[in-house]
Amino acid sequence: MAWICNLVRLATRVNLRRMNVEISSVMCPFCDECEESLDHLFTACSVAIRVWTCIGV
Numbered sequence: 001m002a003w004i005c006n007l008v009r010l011a012t013r014v015n016l017r018r019m020n021v022e023i024s025s026v027m028c029p030f031c032d033e034c035e036e037s038l039d040h041l042f043t044a045c046s047v048a049i050r051v052w053t054c055i056g057v
Ligand SMILES: [Zn+2]
Pocket: 028, 029, 030, 031, 032, 033, 034, 040, 044, 045, 046, 047
């Protein structure tokens, strides 16, 4: 549960925008295909999927 709570506070670009932090873009810097949300970063990003595949997850 604590791990999940910390993930919600992870400084993704979408979370930073939600906290009114000025950022140049909310797009994912790895793939530039979608907004950098928690879900995108860990499950949907094409780069993340390649990394998970390489480490066998
Ligand atoms: Zn991405």
